[in-house]
Amino acid sequence: MKLGAFDWRPLILLVGLMLLALPLVGAPSTWLTLTVAGLAMGLIVFVIASGLTLVFGLMDVLNFGHGVFIAMGAFVATSVMGGMGAWVASPSLLLNLGAIFAAMLAAMAVAGGIGWAFERVIVRPVYGQHLKQILITMGGMIVGEEVIKVIWGPLQIPLPLPEALRGSFVFGDTAIEKYRVLAVIIGLLVFGALLWTLNRTKVGLLVRAGVQDREMVESLGYRIRRLFVGVFVTGSALAGLGGVMWGLYQQSVTPQIGAQVNVLIFIVIIIGGLGSTLGCFVGALLVGLMANYTGFLAPKVALFSNIGLMVAVLLWRPQGLYPVTNR
Amino acid sequence: MIARLLSHDLPRNRWLAAALLLIVVGLAVAPFAFPGSKALGVAAKMLVFILLVASYDLLLGYTGIVSFAHTMFFGLGAYGVAIASTQMGAGWPAVALGLAAALAVSLALALVIGLFSLRVKAIFFAMITLAVAAAFQTLASQLSDFTGGEDGLTFKNPEWLSPAFEYGRLLSYYLLFVAVLVLFLLLLRIVNSPFGRVLQAIRENDFRAEAIGFRTVVYRTLSNVLSAGFACIAGALLALWLRYTGPDTTLSFEVMLDILLIVVIGGMGTMYGAVVGAVLFVFAQNYLQDGLKLAAGALDGVPVLSALLTPDRWLLWLGVLFVLSVYHFPTGVVGRLRALRQKAAR
DSSP states (O other): OOSSOOOOHHHHHHHHHHHHHHHHHOOHHHHHHHHHHHHHHHHHHHHHHHHHHHHHHHHOOOOTTHHHHHHHHHHHHHHHHHHTHHHHHSSOHHHHHHHHHHHHHHHHHHHHHHHHHHIIIIIGGGTTOHHHHHHHHHHHHHHHHHHHHHHHOSSOEEOOOOGGGSSEEEETTEEEEHHHHHHHHHHHHHHHHHHHHHHHSHHHHHHHHHHHOHHHHHHTTOOHHHHHHHHHHHHHHHHHHHHHHHHHHHTEEOTTHHHHHHHHHHHHHHHHOTTOHHHHHHHHHHHHHHHHHHHHHOHHHHHHHHHHHHHHHHHHOTTOSSOOTTO | OHHHHTTTOOOOSHHHHHHHHHHHHHHHHHHHHSOSHHHHHHHHHHHHHHHHHHHHHIIIIITOOOOSOHHHHHHHHHHHHHHHHHHHOSSHHHHHHHHHHHHHHHHHHHHHHHHHHSSSOHHHHHHHHHHHHHHHHHHHHHOHHHHOGGGOEEOOOOGGGSTTSTTHHHHHHHHHHHHHHHHHHHHHHHHTSHHHHHHHHHHHOHHHHHHHTOOHHHHHHHHHHHHHHHHHHHHHHHHHHHTEEOIIIIISHHHHHHHHHHHHHHOTTOSHHHHHHHHHHHHIIIIIHHHHHHHHHHTTTOHHHHHHTSGGGHHHHHHHHHHHHHHHOTTHHHHHHHHHHHHHHO
8 A cells, every 4th residue: 555656535435425515514513423423434444345345355265154153243232232231231331341342342242263163164165166165154144043043033132322321412413422432433443453463573564465466475375274264253253343333233133134235245255346345444444434425314215225336336446445456 | 949948048957957847837827736835825926036036146146246126126016016016906907017117116126226336246146146135125124105015015907807897816926927938038038148158258358358358247247237137026026926126025134045045056157047946946935844844843842953843944044055055056946957867968
């Protein structure tokens, strides 16, 4: 990214979308509420999708079963938070956050573990064969969803927010839900941590190099496969984390949550450019903002706003906002 | 004569031939041999799925493209007939117009999606179709004045096919049977034509196919359009049989997964796989669950096993079977049977 001029235009598009929405929405307070909501949703989607896009960039594997990790994370959270009922119900913010973080850690551990097994059993034998990959990861998703139904039952389970995180902060006319602020903070932390790891550490250097030219990294003596397993597990764990955040955002989880979110994250990584982390970030924010603005302005259209956005972006840049070189 | 009908693409295995013969005869005499409305319903569903899965096989098995929008075209056909029949009143003109309109929309949509996204990688097409299909499903449930929303549409058939007429169900069944038979033979003809050979060449090595001088984009798009057309007709047939069209029977993602499971377990790129797979799958879906219920009942005391064996979890086992078949026998049941013969001949 240091090489050559940084491409600002997608970021300008992002800001432009926000500014364009201001006159359309009318009241600045409403606009602010919508924007924060959109950013929160976008950041949650980014957390979920970042692993998918990295895995694709590094190993050319598109995991259609990514949704399983999301659902798994969300369901683990229902169990953990259900078990910590006293902490969840107490009015103390500290205990509430403790419960949420415990749920997130558990979800990440479980999703990461499943991701490791998934890579081992499902993905490893079909490297380099796209058709089989799509089929097999889809099969993995079917099995995963059924396993979730075996453990937690096929019905929707409520995932209520802890006591202190319900309700909103009110500044004048603007109401901002507390949980969304938390989601923005966590999302930005994840984004920051990812950027730091990718740009400032040796592992990140290797990952980026691997995305650019895998053979070269291998010929320098690094085992890219081991690196890839790490990325796959991290990506799965992040999906688990995102699943918890998404479940809290919706305040309920269903076994089909994975398949539903799958569509959204595919749109995001297509918009961003397959394999690009920054593109995924911008794409997720665009999708989140767009969903909230259109949801307010024209609810009927909102369901198609993502598709419209994707088509528009692809007409502008057929390879996505930040195309990864060599693909 | 038979070889000509089958476009010289014979089953090439005694057991497969026997199974196919059994299926054809069984389905042909189903209304008389298996009385009861459930059995007839199952047979009709088998017929529809044979056509639907065969049309998907043209895309996945022969051209090597994964599409998740196949249910969209299936749904378009079903909704076309349903909407025309409710808006214009029951009758053949409504069915014809509905089917024609649905076909036109399907073909146009398939063409646009194909031209838009088949230029790049297979994976890209899979993702785009997933998104488009999801959007279409929401569209169908949102336009509730027109499509009946989540409840779907119940409508009346033309007089001859309606249950009020003494032989209505019988006629409907044989309409399905003949239509599916003819269209399946047509599909078999398509995949064994020079055009079909080009599709297989693209599946095996698209770069080389392009180098020989075939415009791969054009062929892939044509394959997409053709399979969309057949899926659309399958949808219309289903609507005529059920006299009902709703998102659950046609558009839902579950139906798409069923198609994928059938085509892979039956055998990709064989066409006959669609027949064997669809019959086995629909049979299992309707009768195997009773078997699982028995197994679960027998294991009632055992905690984990009984949860795994409840009839509701049958998709779990099918999913496992699916994953295993992608690895170990990617050509499915049909490919396995054919390989048997080759081994014996050697």
